[in-house]
Amino acid sequence: MKIREIEAKSILRKYRKIDSWFLSGYGMNLYRGCTHNCVYCDGRAEGYYVEGEFGHDVTVKINAIDILKRELDPNRKRVPLKSCFILLGGGVGDSYQPTEKKYLLSRKTLELLNNFNLPVHVLTKSTLIERDMDILKSINDKNRVIISFSFSSADDKTSVLFEPGVPVPTKRLETLVKFKKQGFACGMFLMPVIPYVTDKPEIIEQAVKAAVEAGIDFIIFGGMTLKQGRQKDYFMNVLRGNYPQLAAGYDHIYTENQWGEASREYYHSINQTFFTITQAYGIPVRIPQKLYNDMLNENDRIIVLLEHIDYLLKMKGEKSYYGYAAYSVSKVREPLSTIREKLDTLKGVGPGIKKVILEILDTGRSAYFEKLSACKN
Numbered sequence: 001m002k003i004r005e006i007e008a009k010s011i012l013r014k015y016r017k018i019d020s021w022f023l024s025g026y027g028m029n030l031y032r033g034c035t036h037n038c039v040y041c042d043g044r045a046e047g048y049y050v051e052g053e054f055g056h057d058v059t060v061k062i063n064a065i066d067i068l069k070r071e072l073d074p075n076r077k078r079v080p081l082k083s084c085f086i087l088l089g090g091g092v093g094d095s096y097q098p099t100e101k102k103y104l105l106s107r108k109t110l111e112l113l114n115n116f117n118l119p120v121h122v123l124t125k126s127t128l129i130e131r132d133m134d135i136l137k138s139i140n141d142k143n144r145v146i147i148s149f150s151f152s153s154a155d156d157k158t159s160v161l162f163e164p165g166v167p168v169p170t171k172r173l174e175t176l177v178k179f180k181k182q183g184f185a186c187g188m189f190l191m192p193v194i195p196y197v198t199d200k201p202e203i204i205e206q207a208v209k210a211a212v213e214a215g216i217d218f219i220i221f222g223g224m225t226l227k228q229g230r231q232k233d234y235f236m237n238v239l240r241g242n243y244p245q246l247a248a249g250y251d252h253i254y255t256e257n258q259w260g261e262a263s264r265e266y267y268h269s270i271n272q273t274f275f276t277i278t279q280a281y282g283i284p285v286r287i288p289q290k291l292y293n294d295m296l297n298e299n300d301r302i303i304v305l306l307e308h309i310d311y312l313l314k315m316k317g318e319k320s321y322y323g324y325a326a327y328s329v330s331k332v333r334e335p336l337s338t339i340r341e342k343l344d345t346l347k348g349v350g351p352g353i354k355k356v357i358l359e360i361l362d363t364g365r366s367a368y369f370e371k372l373s374a375c376k377n
């Protein structure tokens with residue numbers, strides 16, 4: 001393992017539009033590279049330009065906290081940060097990978113967020129996050145925190161093979177239960193499920209059941225991408241070594257799409273499996289509205305709800321223009337309440353979607369969304 005220390009020029013990344021999966025408008029990568037070394041990790045793909053040998057080498061942005069202090073300080077900003085969760089996690093390196101024990105960048109980032117009174121959504125696969133329960137609790141008491149863990153399944157044996165550097169799912173779930181007991185909102189990101197290995201209905205149901213039993217607030221689901229080059233070569237090598245009979249099926253679903261996506265039919269089929277199971281268990285498949293409704297500005301609240309409706313309609317096999325409408329709304333600079341009469345000039349906003357937007361503007365809620373999600377959240 002090689003550690004490379006670098007000085008970064010900036011840390012906080014502002015998204016072009018609110019991310020309705022994480023409810024975040026800002027994210028950051030404190031580390032590049034990840035010794036968790038998940039076999040499917042797309043951080044290995046050439047397009048991310050992660051230096052060194054992925055899974056072994058890590059680049060540490062040693063000046064991250066000084067820079068973040070400047071980037072987060074409201075007194076130093078011409079335009080204030082918008083109100084939403086700041087995402088700590090994701091990207092090309094887990095914020096709680098072992099290197100964090102020495103460098104403490106995630107802990108110090110949380111201290112800054114706590115000082116500046118900012119909400120945070122943490123996504124990790126590591127139980128090391130328990131170390132920072134104290135600061136997270138302080139943020140959660142004053143503001144809001146979501147703790148999410150990602151899983152490719154709830155099966156410990158499969159995890160040992162595909163996620164060799166992280167605690168097994170049973171341990172991750174135990175950590176989530178500890179956070180739940182302390183009053184945190186918690187999520188499961190069941191992604192990526194591994195084709196023909198963890199995408200079977202009984203394996204998906206095992207994960208959903210475990211999440212429900214742990215009292216988790218929502219599950220977000222996604223399939224795997226496999227980009228040509230280092231990511232695909234590495235993954236297929238491990239797959240062939242352990243499940244040689246499954247390799248041919250991958251040629252069938254991964255047909256060299258430039259983003260490494262599997263076929264639409266495949267994603268549709270696993271999404272349907274997941275959706276049917278979660279409907280039966282009654283667990284939300286998007287972050288519940290009660291966790292963000294009072295936090296977002298009106299345009300962002302509308303974007304999120306339109307995208308959530310879009311997702312639910314597609315899961316139900318229906319055609320939807322809600323995603324397109326959400327994209328149009330994301331281009332509008334003024335508050336939507338100031339252009340109420342002109343809403344139908346936005347691309348993708350027909351009379352039905354306009355009515356939904358007006359209802360959200362007037363009440364903060366959407367009866368249509370609540371009906372679709374079949375749970376009042």
Ligand code: SF4
Pocket residue numbers: 034035036037038040041042043090091092093094125
């Ligand atoms: S924990 Fe996340 S970033 Fe790290 S190797 Fe696994 S998938 Fe990649």
